[in-house]
Amino acid sequence: MDIGFSVEETRFREECRDWLHANVPAEKRPLDAADAIGFDKAWQRRLFDAGWAGINWPADYGGRGLSIVQQVIWLEEYAKAHAPWIGANFVGINHGGPTLILNASEEQKAYHLPRILKGEAIWCQGFSEPGAGSDLAGIKTRGRIEGDELVVNGSKIWTSFAHVADWQELVLRTEEGSQRHAGLSWAICDMHAPGITVRPIRKMSGQTEFAEVFYDDVRIPLSNVVGGLGNGWKVAMSTLSFERGTGFIAEQVKAGQEIAELVTTARANGMIKDDRIADQLSQMRAEVAALRAMTYRNISEVVRTGQPGPEASVIRLFTAELGQRLERMAVLLIGEDLIDFAYGDDNAVQDYLRGFASTIAGGTAQIQRDIIGERLLGLPKSR
Amino acid sequence: MDLTLNDEQEALRTATADWCRDHMPLEGARSRPAGLWGDLETMGWTGMTAPGLDLDHATEAVVFSELGRVLAPIGLISTAAAHRWFADSIDGKVALALPADEPRDMRVLDPGGANVALMWTAGGLRLFDMPNDRTHAPTIDPSTDQSRQEWTASVGTKDAAAPLHLQLLAAAYAVGCADAARDMAADYAKLRHQFDRPIGWFQALKHICSDMAVRAAVARSQLHYAACSLDARDTDAAFHIAAAKRLGDQAALDNGRANIQVHGGIGMTDEAAPHLCLKRAHLLQFIAPADAALLLEDAA
Numbered sequence A: 001m002d003i004g005f006s007v008e009e010t011r012f013r014e015e016c017r018d019w020l021h022a023n024v025p026a027e028k029r030p031l032d033a034a035d036a037i038g039f040d041k042a043w044q045r046r047l048f049d050a051g052w053a054g055i056n057w058p059a060d061y062g063g064r065g066l067s068i069v070q071q072v073i074w075l076e077e078y079a080k081a082h083a084p085w086i087g088a089n090f091v092g093i094n095h096g097g098p099t100l101i102l103n104a105s106e107e108q109k110a111y112h113l114p115r116i117l118k119g120e121a122i123w124c125q126g127f128s129e130p131g132a133g134s135d136l137a138g139i140k141t142r143g144r145i146e147g148d149e150l151v152v153n154g155s156k157i158w159t160s161f162a163h164v165a166d167w168q169e170l171v172l173r174t175e176e177g178s179q180r181h182a183g184l185s186w187a188i189c190d191m192h193a194p195g196i197t198v199r200p201i202r203k204m205s206g207q208t209e210f211a212e213v214f215y216d217d218v219r220i221p222l223s224n225v226v227g228g229l230g231n232g233w234k235v236a237m238s239t240l241s242f243e244r245g246t247g248f249i250a251e252q253v254k255a256g257q258e259i260a261e262l263v264t265t266a267r268a269n270g271m272i273k274d275d276r277i278a279d280q281l282s283q284m285r286a287e288v289a290a291l292r293a294m295t296y297r298n299i300s301e302v303v304r305t306g307q308p309g310p311e312a313s314v315i316r317l318f319t320a321e322l323g324q325r326l327e328r329m330a331v332l333l334i335g336e337d338l339i340d341f342a343y344g345d346d347n348a349v350q351d352y353l354r355g356f357a358s359t360i361a362g363g364t365a366q367i368q369r370d371i372i373g374e375r376l377l378g379l380p381k382s383r
Numbered sequence B: 001m002d003l004t005l006n007d008e009q010e011a012l013r014t015a016t017a018d019w020c021r022d023h024m025p026l027e028g029a030r031s032r033p034a035g036l037w038g039d040l041e042t043m044g045w046t047g048m049t050a051p052g053l054d055l056d057h058a059t060e061a062v063v064f065s066e067l068g069r070v071l072a073p074i075g076l077i078s079t080a081a082a083h084r085w086f087a088d089s090i091d092g093k094v095a096l097a098l099p100a101d102e103p104r105d106m107r108v109l110d111p112g113g114a115n116v117a118l119m120w121t122a123g124g125l126r127l128f129d130m131p132n133d134r135t136h137a138p139t140i141d142p143s144t145d146q147s148r149q150e151w152t153a154s155v156g157t158k159d160a161a162a163p164l165h166l167q168l169l170a171a172a173y174a175v176g177c178a179d180a181a182r183d184m185a186a187d188y189a190k191l192r193h194q195f196d197r198p199i200g201w202f203q204a205l206k207h208i209c210s211d212m213a214v215r216a217a218v219a220r221s222q223l224h225y226a227a228c229s230l231d232a233r234d235t236d237a238a239f240h241i242a243a244a245k246r247l248g249d250q251a252a253l254d255n256g257r258a259n260i261q262v263h264g265g266i267g268m269t270d271e272a273a274p275h276l277c278l279k280r281a282h283l284l285q286f287i288a289p290a291d292a293a294l295l296l297e298d299a300a
């Protein structure tokens, strides 16, 4: 065990820092997805051109082919530099691309991966349905095979960035009469295809960032199926393992920045003199340190064995709940100003309201606790 | 950067766990055999980082969390630290004195078989002679006795790493204690049936166990990081070790409580083991506690 970085890694960190210092945009990322899409694409393109996109993706598909440790270093510096959230590129970068790298054909990878890295193609995730939330295996959207195409009917919901996306990770039932985990497929769906209707949905924090998606005889070439027909559950699980695993590193790293700012704020406005607040802050300071240690440990595990350890589900839950505690503290510290919150404000209240997502999206806290109990502790399956 | 155990550490961890299972099981914590201390010395746990053995703190923390898991004697903490910092002035077991203000009597934990006691304060470690004519009294932790004594002649070290070392070992004990409670609860939740199924099937119980796993994993990660920071003599080491102690203590206490709830009625008995973890956790809170103000300081 050691926590030191190599000379090469330290030099890499300096490069990251220098570039970010000179290039982080002065203007804030717009809140609403429709307004932010231009910003997100342009920023991703700049990252790509400068060699900061896909740091640990294979070089053959536009990545840098560097280590995951370097990816983490980049994200640490990224957070310190207050660089913008990658926004609409979230799905493609954090789990769409990684799923393709692991499961897709050469052609699929060669076409899609560089476009994701360049910010040319925005992806969204079509997993959840009105009847299939926590119980993802309840998916009803179906694809009938006709010649070399799937003809898709059904609907998805809570699809983040659907209204600005070009492609979708679509999990659907391709075997008629199949039940639960069997008979599903993971397909690349063109969001501009005829028959797709997107109805954006507004969040309680004001912005319109997710949507309901309807499919009416949408045609998808069979060559867009990833990992083989009928293997959708397996591929979807790999997507979720990225979404819940390495996809959260950016947030884990950001927490370190946030707690430091909270302590500064509490000092400045004197609220740190309240013992309960001081105690909560010191607790969170320790927790944030532990989160970084856990992240490093998980990354070490990936370096050593090629995959995240069984504790990835623990990190996911802990990150989500710690993030919410930080957001609640931030709201406490702004005091009465909370009353003035209006849609469009980009402040602690905004973050607090958005933050409810972290124990819902990508598997709720309850589902994560089931997973920890069953897979880590070996308790009997409840379902 | 690598926070996984290397092969040597993994081998030592397994060997420690195996030995403890056979010779020092948790269930026997309240009445350890007379010759146990000699065995602990033979195993090398009384001076892993002392001159001669010179293992690193990361390895020591891994081993001490295994020892903490079976509620090994508290005196191991003070003895291991004393052998690192006072190698020339001691021989054999060293008891652990809690910080006290002179001239108030000092409270010495696990005094049996020791001639000297090591006192931790945030500023340093000090070694005190122990009187021969002393009485031993029980503590809340059935595995640990105590004695009281007046201030005696002492030697001390002001090396900033010394109190951090002892605090790290106490944190490792706490992490082990949290692990023990988690495993005891999960095992029982698989074994005990009600309503025709194992109680661990019920989410209300399963989620209690999951939270125990989260607390233990969080504290363990910070422990390993903290140990490495002490090995590297990082400027942040004091912060990281305090964080490890705080999270370890909390995990031990919360898991200790949760474990009793998972066990139901039997969890409240003197005969069953859950209370041993809870009481150890309470005792550990007073050993080299984390300074909340330090956790708020700017560095780190």
Ligand SMILES: Cc1cc2nc3c(=O)[nH]c(=O)nc-3n(C[C@H](O)[C@H](O)[C@H](O)COP(=O)(O)OP(=O)(O)OC[C@H]3O[C@@H](n4cnc5c(N)ncnc54)[C@H](O)[C@@H]3O)c2cc1C
Binding pocket: A124, A125, A126, A127, A128, A129, A132, A133, A134, A135, A157, A158, A159, A160, A161, A210, A357, A360, A361, A362, A363, A364, A365, A366, A367, A383, B203
């Ligand atoms: C901001 C946001 C963005 C999202 N983006 C996407 C996206 O891009 N793509 C996508 O596919 N999905 C997305 N989702 C959907 C998300 O994955 C689901 O909301 C989530 O899986 C929960 O499903 P549900 O909303 O149907 O809630 P339900 O499953 O109906 O759950 C309701 C409540 O019941 C609890 N519950 C359900 N089942 C159990 C059980 N077995 N045991 C204990 N408790 C249970 C849940 O924990 C929850 O508290 C997003 C969600 C949010 C909030």
